[in-house]
Amino acid sequence: MTKTSLATRDLTIRFGGHVAVNKVTCDFHPGELTVIVGPNGAGKTTYFNLISGQLTATSGRVLKDGMDLTRMAPSARARHGLGRAFQLTNLFPQLTVLENIRLAVQARAGLGWRILRPVGRYKAMTEKAEHYLEATRLTGLAHQTAALLPHGDQRKLEVALLMAMEPDIYMFDEPTAGMSLDHAPDVLDLIAEIKKDPSKTVLLVEHKMDVVRKLADRIIVLHNGELLADGKPDEVMESQIVRDVYLGTATEETA
Numbered sequence: 001m002t003k004t005s006l007a008t009r010d011l012t013i014r015f016g017g018h019v020a021v022n023k024v025t026c027d028f029h030p031g032e033l034t035v036i037v038g039p040n041g042a043g044k045t046t047y048f049n050l051i052s053g054q055l056t057a058t059s060g061r062v063l064k065d066g067m068d069l070t071r072m073a074p075s076a077r078a079r080h081g082l083g084r085a086f087q088l089t090n091l092f093p094q095l096t097v098l099e100n101i102r103l104a105v106q107a108r109a110g111l112g113w114r115i116l117r118p119v120g121r122y123k124a125m126t127e128k129a130e131h132y133l134e135a136t137r138l139t140g141l142a143h144q145t146a147a148l149l150p151h152g153d154q155r156k157l158e159v160a161l162l163m164a165m166e167p168d169i170y171m172f173d174e175p176t177a178g179m180s181l182d183h184a185p186d187v188l189d190l191i192a193e194i195k196k197d198p199s200k201t202v203l204l205v206e207h208k209m210d211v212v213r214k215l216a217d218r219i220i221v222l223h224n225g226e227l228l229a230d231g232k233p234d235e236v237m238e239s240q241i242v243r244d245v246y247l248g249t250a251t252e253e254t255a
């Protein structure tokens with residue numbers, strides 16, 4: 001039996017009369033990259049928000065290594081290893097790339113997001129930050145102000161911050177959206193790199209079919225908030241139900 005790192009059980013959220021995520025039961029495993037597909041409005045982002053804690057479920061449960069996180073705040077879930085890619089607003093825009101990454105390393109070490117440096121551990125944390133800087137190929141930009149980075153490099157910095165938090169579960173919601181063609185491969189290479197670590201569980205919402213084919217170990221399909229299909233990429237993409245509800249839309253979107 002494969003170990004389950006993250007699981008949702010009948011996970012549901014209602015917005016008024018609208019059920020955006022409807023009884024989704026699914027297990028995720030270390031060493032596996034699961035791509036979540038589905039038309040716009042299917043509930044993919046809402047499902048991520050329920051897992052990371054930005055939204056609280058109406059009913060159902062979120063489990064990490066068997067522990068119930070359903071009622072925990074996002075910060076507590078992060079401490080339990082759930083990692084959601086940072087938004088630009090989580091950056092300290094006036095600080096440099098390296099300083100931002102060092103703060104994430106510091107937060108991971110349980111020292112919070114204080115900008116004042118804890119003197120004794122400063123060197124070790126800077127070295128760790130430099131490691132993630134290198135891993136995300138941002139070394140040349142270490143001393144650039146985050147706010148002044150081009151969009152593509154900001155997205156790479158977001159991945160660097162996520163890696164610096166050393167989560168067990170990585171969640172990426174359309175990480176290449178709005179990126180130029182020359183930047184998108186960098187971020188996807190980083191995700192491919194993370195996926196090589198057999199202890200990490202990766203969830204990725206992605207529309208681009210070439211990306212899905214390249215990275216997915218498994219695909220799940222959401223439609224109207226429900227889990228419609230779950231399996232090996234080839235099987236799922238070839239299934240009639242997916243062709244009917246998803247591929248039609250996907251072709252339009254990528255055309």
Ligand SMILES: Nc1ncnc2c1ncn2[C@@H]1O[C@H](COP(=O)(O)OP(=O)(O)O)[C@@H](O)[C@H]1O
Binds near residue numbers: 020038040042044045
């Ligand atoms: N905070 C909210 N309040 C009300 N409706 C919401 C909220 N968030 C999402 N929804 C609705 O839930 C559905 C799923 O949205 P979303 O998860 O963003 O879809 P996807 O990411 O698959 O495109 C949509 O109908 C959306 O309008």
Ligand SMILES: [Mg+2]
Binds near residue numbers: 044045
């Ligand atoms: Mg979305």
